[in-house]
Every structure is written in C-alpha cells, then in structure tokens.
Amino acid sequence: MENASNELALTFQNLGYSRHQKGEYKDACEDYLRSIEINPNNGKTHYLMGLSLTKLGLYDDAISRFEKAIDVDKNNSSIYYYNLAKLKFKQKDFQGAIKGYTSFIDNDTKLKETDVIYLKAYFERANANRNLNNRFEAILDWAYVVELVKLRNQLTLEDEDIYEKSNDFGDFLRMKNERNFRDHEIYAEASYQLSRERISDLRTHEELKKLSTIDKLALFDDLEMYEEWIKSEYSPKALKKKKRNREI
Template identity: 25%
Template sequence: MLRSITLLVLLLHTMLFSAAQDATALYNEGLKLKDEKKPAAAMEKFEKALLLKPGYTDALYQLGWCQNESKLYSKAITTLRTVRTSWSNIPKVHFELGYAFEKNNNADSAISSYNRCLQLKPDYANVYKQLGNIAYEKSEYEKAITYFKKHIEQAKNEITDYLFWYRKGFTENALKDYTAAQASLLKSLNIKTDYINTYLELGFAYTKLKQDDDAINYFKKAIDIDPKSHIPYNGIAEVYRDNKKNMTEAIAWYQKSLTINPNERKANYGLGYCSNSLGKYTEAITYLKKAIEYEATYTAAFVELGYSYYKTKRYPDALNNFAKALSQNPKNENARYYSGLVYIIQKDRINAQRMVDELKNLNSKNATSLQDKVNKM
C-alpha cells in the first residue's frame, strides 16, 4: 500500500513538472511571437501556458500587455488587476494598467495607476508622455507641456513618436509659444511627412510669427494631402487678412473654403470681417448671420455683425448683437466700445457713460477715447 502511494506521488510530481515545463515552453513561444509583433498569436500561447500553470504571473502580465497592444482594453484591465495583486511593487504593471484605463476612457483611474508607477520609479519616461496626453485631451495645456518636457528629460533614447512631437507642438501653439511649436512640429514632420495636422499647425505657428510665405507654403502642402479639407484654405485666408491686410485676397481664399464646405463658420465669419473692412456692410451681414447660424455662441461674429448694423444705421439691431456678445463674453471690449458709440448717436448719455465705466474697469485703452466723445455730448 505504501509503495502504491509513493508511486502515485512520484507520478503526480512528474506530471506537474512536465506541465511546468510545457507552460514555460509555451511562455517562451509567446515571447517570441510578441517580439515578432504578433500579439494575437502570442496571447494564445500565454493563455495555454496559464491553463497548465494558473498562477503563472509572468504569462499573465504578458497576456495583459498583448491585450493592450490588441486594443482589448477591458480585458487588459481585468488581467492586469490580477497581476497587480502579485506584483504590486512592479512599476511596469501599473504603467500597463494605467494605459488600459486611459484607452478605456477611465482617465482618473489611469492617472492613479500612472502616479503609482512614478512612486515606484520616478524616471519612468513613458508615464510622463501618457500623463501629458491625458492633459492634452482635456485641453489642460500648461499641465500637458510640463509632462511632455519631463518625458524628454527622462527619455533614454531619441524620441521617434511623431504624435508626441505633434501634440507638444500643438500644445505650444495653444500656449502662444510659437517658436517652440515650430521646433516640435518640424521634428514631427521629419518622422512622418504625410500627417496633415502637422502642416496645419506649422502654418498656424508661422502665421503667428508673421513668417507669411512659410505659413502659406505649409497650408498649401496640407491642401496637397487633402484638397477637400477647408482648414488650410481658411489658414491662407487668415494670413492675408491678419498679416498682409489684403482683404481682397483673403476673400478669394475664404470663398474657396466655402466651395468645399458652404456651412463653414470661420469662412463665413472671415468673409463678414473682410467685407466690413472693405465697407461692404450689407454683404457682411449675410455672411455673419450664416456664421452665427452654424455656431450660436460665436462671440466675435456677434460683435462683427453688430458693427455691420452700426455702420448701416440699424442701431437697435447693433445693440442687440453687442448685448449677445457680452452675454457670452462679459469682458469683451469691442462690444462695449461700439455700444457706446451707438448710445452717443442716440443721445443716451447715461448708457454711453456706463459703457465708458465698464471699459475703465477692464483697463481698456478705448475708455479714454470713448470718454472724450461722451464729454462732448
């Protein structure tokens, strides 16, 4: 009897040893497939290894990694949470779990996991990139640029992710650091030459730096990539409108934008603005109404439309549009200034003075000139 038990134990031990060997072999096959960028095939190997050896944490982690790579983020979250119970002090586990949360639109959980990763390994470069991406998606640009710079500082190798450099450049444009944006966006362009958004952001940066020919050139390259996008046409129009002060040429480019998308609000606004500048106020009204039709909270369009009505002596309509602009942006100076001019024409000294006082509270340079006009009433 004792001999039978001994033989049974030996047999069981042999079977377990064989299963462990098989699990290890499957795990190694999975790693090879992962290195060959075949995550789906690798997952099959890791899953088979786990069937033979359920507590195989290495295989479970690699399975979670491959699930992330295969965009199976909900599954990755479940898998990596299990890994975390055994490997709670391993930084890469928290990074991968954070990545799964981020891609599954669980930003708060992602940030929590990323921060735990940094507690364990403060120089984990990719965490800073991902935290920057989360801030970028939330339009928290000051926070985003801090993380992006930290990623560069901690990176061990050259950064060849074109999207990283694009997002950094976009963020710098948003923060009005146009020279830095140029440098970042050119790095993105050197890595990937057919990403239209990089050309658009470069065009914007060069426009703001008043390097007009370069700006137009980048917008035209964007047109080459996608002739049906209205955005680069608007970009060129703005170079002519804001920098070159050539309203006729700007109108021509805005018209091209409307040919592609008749409902494009910025082109309609731009046409209204340029028409006002050329004294074509009735035409401006038509375009500006369309801009507001397509965006009911377009503050600048309400101001410009109010100006059109002011110049065509439709004073109640002018005041109405200025009031709408102020309801959306209580600090808008132009709406107050031109409202003041209308009140002066209407001989309404009380409201004209009210506009002056409000401009003074905003430290507006227009307050003095409007006050002089009120004093002459």
C-alpha cells in the same frame, strides 16, 4: 518563493497585454490587477493598465495608473510621462500636459531626433501652450519640429531621384519640401500651425500695407507706438499724434 511570485505576476501581466491586443480591455485590466496584487512595484504593469483604462474612456483612473507607474519606476518613466501628458491634454489640463511633455522630452534622450514620438511631444506641447495663449512658446516648439524634419531630410542617397529631376538647387529644395509634407505628417501639421499663427493677426498685416514706408519704419522702430496704433483700431490720427510727440 519570491521568484515564483514574480513569475506569476509576469504571467498575469502578459495575459493582460494579450487581451489588450485583442481589444478586450476590461478583461485586460482584471489581469493587470491580479499582477499588481502580487507585485505592486512593477511600473510597467501600472502603465499597461493605464493604456487599457484609456481605451475604456476611464481617464481619471488611467492618469492614476500612469502616475503610479512613474512613482515606482522612475528609471523607465519617460513613456509614462508621454501618455500621462496626452490624457492631461484630453481633459483640458494644459498646464499638466505641458509638464508631462517636458518631463518626457527632458528624460528620454534615447529617442532624441530618432523617433517621431519625440517630435509629437514638441508638437503637442506647442498645442497645449497655444491653448493657454502662450503663443511664443508654441511657435518655438512648432518651429523646432519643422526644422528638425528639414535637418533629417537634407540631401541623402535616397534623394537622388528628385535631385536628378530638378533643374537647379532651388527646384530641388522645392521638391524636397513637397516630399517632407508627403512623408512626414507631423511636419505638415506643424507647418500649418506655424502658418496659421503668422496670419492670425491678418488685420494688422492689411493695415500695415496701407501705410507709407516712413510710417511703417516709425512703427517698427517704436514698439510702444506700434502697440498704441493697434489699440486705437489703426487710427491714422493716433499714429500722427504719436509721431508729433516723438518729434517734439
């Protein structure tokens, strides 16, 4: 009898999935509910229903389904965490998003360095951290994405075409980088975010250019002086005063 019930639950699950694929999300949810009524401990059904609810814009209900899927199916919960994190981010719960992406990254070793969704988890965790002004953590995750794509795309047989066209190794690396940008959207996005972070403090960069080499070295050698110089709106007087105090 139990086998018959499980088969019926699976039938409704498959029917719901088929309707989801056709864009019939409301009907899909009704089929998933029938499946859940018969077998409430199938994590995949809760997860699939969460995907349909997401399509309907019912984010709170979808989050509840993803959380239920994690609760009843801890051994296969990695992808559930990923989709939960995406919705948390959409609702501006950035701490929740970071927690979800971290759980996905830590649990899904099968995807490590083999699937773009793994890189996206790092990329989106970085975006969540940046929204919380955790700039350093964000930069580390974006940098990881960039470096991993570079590592994957070192010289291979598939690169013979650009290798033959290049004049030297530097030229090859330039063309390789262009290919990375063209073929890997996540690489381009992470590179852009990294670049934006590095020039976000453009005023400081411009003010540093105006200083003598000696003054620059003095700032780089004393973090406290550097921070006070910025807080003083880059006042030359503040810099000179601080330098005099150091010399006394």
